[in-house]
Amino acid sequence: xxxxxxxxxxxxxxxxxxxxxxxxxxxxxxxxxxxxxxxxxxxxxxxxxxxxxxxxxxxxxxxxxxxxxxxxxxxxxxxxxxxxxxxxxxxxxxxxxxxxxxxxxxxxxxxxxxxxxxxxxxxxxxxxxxxxxxxxxxxxxxxxxxxxxxxxxxxxxxxxxxxxxxxxxxxxxxxxxxxxxxxxxxxxxxxxxxxxxxxxxxxxxxxxxxxxxxxxxxxxxxxxxxxxxxxxxxxxxxxxxxxx
Amino acid sequence: xxxxxxxxxxxxxxxxxxxxxxxxxxxxxxxxxxxxxxxxxxxxxxxxxxxxxxxxxxxxxxxxxxxxxxxxxxxxxxxxxxxxxxxxxxxxxxxxxxxxxxxxxxxxxxxxxxxxxxxxxxxxxxxxxxxxxxxxxxxxxxxxxxxxxxxxxxxxxxxxxxx
Numbered sequence: 001x002x003x004x005x006x007x008x009x010x011x012x013x014x015x016x017x018x019x020x021x022x023x024x025x026x027x028x029x030x031x032x033x034x035x036x037x038x039x040x041x042x043x044x045x046x047x048x049x050x051x052x053x054x055x056x057x058x059x060x061x062x063x064x065x066x067x068x069x070x071x072x073x074x075x076x077x078x079x080x081x082x083x084x085x086x087x088x089x090x091x092x093x094x095x096x097x098x099x100x101x102x103x104x105x106x107x108x109x110x111x112x113x114x115x116x117x118x119x120x121x122x123x124x125x126x127x128x129x130x131x132x133x134x135x136x137x138x139x140x141x142x143x144x145x146x147x148x149x150x151x152x153x154x155x156x157x158x159x160x161x162x163x164x165x166x167x168x169x170x171x172x173x174x175x176x177x178x179x180x181x182x183x184x185x186x187x188x189x190x191x192x193x194x195x196x197x198x199x200x201x202x203x204x205x206x207x208x209x210x211x212x213x214x215x216x217x218x219x220x221x222x223x224x225x226x227x228x229x230x231x232x233x234x235x236x237x238x239x240x241x242x243x244x
Numbered sequence: 245x246x247x248x249x250x251x252x253x254x255x256x257x258x259x260x261x262x263x264x265x266x267x268x269x270x271x272x273x274x275x276x277x278x279x280x281x282x283x284x285x286x287x288x289x290x291x292x293x294x295x296x297x298x299x300x301x302x303x304x305x306x307x308x309x310x311x312x313x314x315x316x317x318x319x320x321x322x323x324x325x326x327x328x329x330x331x332x333x334x335x336x337x338x339x340x341x342x343x344x345x346x347x348x349x350x351x352x353x354x355x356x357x358x359x360x361x362x363x364x365x366x367x368x369x370x371x372x373x374x375x376x377x378x379x380x381x382x383x384x385x386x387x388x389x390x391x392x393x394x395x396x397x398x399x400x401x402x403x404x405x406x407x
Binding site for chain 1: 247248251252254258259260261268274275276280283285290318
């Protein structure tokens, strides 16, 4: 297959304007553009819809409020009262990933959440933040997080390394989950789109129908992965408060 | 895979930090407080309405209690009046009845007396006539002149005999 037809071509980054800062290439790329669009969509939507601040909300205002309540409920369910401080962060994270995924569903738009470096950076922020939070809350006792009570003592040499590894792999699992879902979904769409073009007219209808169905599924996954990202962040924050 | 090409890693991270920081600060400082105030305002309004509704409900209950009490009092009053009227009517009826009874009794006793006196006078007349008739019959048949006292004695002995 020629390189220009590769299903992975859609993930290639094209610089729009070349910028260099201190010897580093920080070009404004199509990925940056997608991020910019995402941020603009979120900020403009949340600004315009709540502009009237009416007690009886309009439909658009209701959407903003639903999002607000959705994340607020998520945080209070998983973390409890301690979680209120982290609401702006979790909400930003959720909206950024969600709208980023949704912007990616627009044809010819770039999906920045399909880049491991982006998701890994987000996951690392969560991981480092939660770890710092754990040490602030519990000090050196935070290490008891890896010690599971109520287990026979001879199991600890086995369990403690497992716990440490699972803790350290959190940013990887968190970032790869989102990245892989986006990558797989968009690749699959592209592959089937290729089938539509390459197949004869009548048989090409079937992959087209499949794409339509798959697009619906991808939108669901876009939401689901944003939700998973947010809820796992909440759970990690909860772990930083309640060791066991 | 383009994702693993480190050429644009720094650029990606740079713009991610820029945009996400902006988004975070904007949402934290502007959007979320706005939504929070709207929600709070609504909750306050709902609470206010609820408390008003509760107050009104209590007032309504109070009014209901008052009305019920008034109805009770009114019922009692009407009952009392009805009872009073009934007893007064009963008294009147019984007094009228007793007056009627007395009148009737008086009339009955009067007429009884009259009947008795009439009978007595009639009886006396009958006795006199019997004596006369006896006297004339006896004188006509036997030429014996009987005195009245003899005849009376005979009647009396006849009566005793028939008795």
